[in-house]
Amino acid sequence: MTGFARVRRPLEQSELMVSVKSVNHRALDLVIQSSAAIDPFEAMIRAMVKAQVVRGHVEVRVSLPKSSGGVSALTLNREFFEEYLRIFRQEAENHDLDSKPDLNAALRIAGMLDEVESAGPPEGTETALQEALARALDELNVFRSREGSELAAEVRAHNTRLGEAAEQMEQLRDSAREYFHKRLSDRLRDVAAGIQIDPQRLAQEAALLADRSDIGEELARLKIHSGQLAALMEAGGEVGKKLDFLLQEMNRETNTILSKTSGSGEPAMKITDLALGAKAAIEKIREQSLNLE
Structure with a gap:
């Protein structure tokens, strides 16, 4: 998530300025830009940033007027x-x-x-730096929190559309299965024409193949994952990495649905459209998840 903050703190004969800027990034990528006088405090700066920011490309700039080096x-x-x-x-x-x-x-x-x-920074630099950086990180997170709320709202909206698509596919499921079963039976009869085969056995084989094309389990898992995603967004906190796993599972289920329903007539064509819409929603959520912590 993006954000920016700048804080100044007075020193004995000058002032120290700290600015923090963040842009989207999959992991925490921290860059510190400062004069040599600030080098002794780099470990402290890194620890403070890592405690407040989990993801993002973060630039910390510490400005100390040259004369203040003594x-x-x-x-x-x-x-x-x-x-x-x-x-x-x-x-x-x-x-x-x-x-x-x-x-x-x-x-x-x-x-x-x-x-x-002089070899070292001015007296009071460490305290001023701690105070300025802490304030800058607080202000940065206000920006990031505001953007995070907007991104979370978009994720919830896409997840709602995904859940609606799953419900509509569920309503079409029986029709698609019946169509597929009838088509298989007709084809098997055509193939078996002139061959003495038990009609009951033929019907059993057609039913078995139709069961293999059923998308009931995939839809059940897709709806469960959608519910887990909704609960995750409601709980808040660090959700980015957890979303990655859920989205992989949801994408796998929609791909299976698409492969199982190809060529199953008009009901399956409607399911295909809905599944493609679900994949688009998953991809939108994935794009937003890269910017969420």
Whole structure:
């Protein structure tokens, strides 16, 4: 799920800023962008994010103004300075100029002075970082929760359509089975024409084959899975991975229904349309489940 939050916290001579952004992803993919001064706290940042976010590509940015790292000294780039003096004196001599180097001007040349930063972050950074990140994650989850509610509503709507399709297929089931049984009986009689076969045995074989094409068990399991999905969405919490398993089972049942009812006349054609609609609903739920935790 997507979301964004930014929080600032004051430090002694500056401020720390934490921003957190998340986009959809199958697993937790965490990226931390910060200055070297924040490196000691990376493990803490990862632990805090993992405790709040299960899925998603999450980017955490920690901004600490360069000056807040604590510039302990300015050092002269001596090689650069000596080269500057050599060139200045050489050119003054070449052009017969009575000029002396201006130290103020020389020190303003880019690269003449180097900043030496203190090794560690400013005092109070860890506490400020903990507070800012905790607040940012709370705000991020407000966004994600709002989007999650919308996604859950869509999943429930698709599951309702799936359940309705299963009920309609159940109503057509007997008609399709009777049609298939009659067609098998007719074909077996045609094949057995001129051959002495017990009519009762012929009817038994036709009934056995018709039973194998019955979709009653698949419909029963499909409705059970649909009910489990509804209960899962009602319970809330982490549902993404559990949905994956249910959707695999539901897809398997609809595929079996399609294979069993092919070529069984008009009732089966209606069942096929309904099963294809059920597969479309399952696929829609699968798409949304990738964004749910």
